[in-house]
Amino acid sequence: MNPYRLLASLLLVAAPAVSAFEFKSVGAPSVILYDTPSPKGTKMYVAPRGMPLQVVSSYGDWVKVRDANGELAWTEAKGLSARRNVIVRTPGAKVFAGPDENAQVLMTADKGVVLELVDPTALAWIRVRHRDGINGYVRSNDIWGL
CATH class of the missing domain: 2.30.30.40 (SH3 Domains)
Structure with missing residues (x-):
């Protein structure tokens, strides 16, 4: 295989890994952050309106987020806003x-x-x-x- 074509293929595969992080903000008056993607999970804390959160992954109507302290938690996607x-x-x-x-x-x-x-x-x-x-x-x- 042509070495340039191989390099181009590797760069295309790696491109998603270097994409920008997805951030959202709490859009509801507040959201509850849980340890699992379920309201039956343990409540970790309440995030106030406007708090920025990094979206790590999604699972149905739930998103796994990271806060400014690096803590990971789950919350319902409907409580987040695209406003940054x-x-x-x-x-x-x-x-x-x-x-x-x-x-x-x-x-x-x-x-x-x-x-x-x-x-x-x-x-x-x-x-x-x-x-x-x-x-x-x-x-x-x-x-x-x-």
């Missing part, structure tokens, strides 16, 4: 007026603050919106949910 939020993971993360550390600081966000993701295609600087209406940019390494 991120969560601050660095204490005192700064939200800047522009994608530059020399830009004006609009606010400082505590660890755990949820921000709406405005531009999901950005890489180093992420455009976000706080629930109080503040729009700005945060460094990607200060947040989780991308």
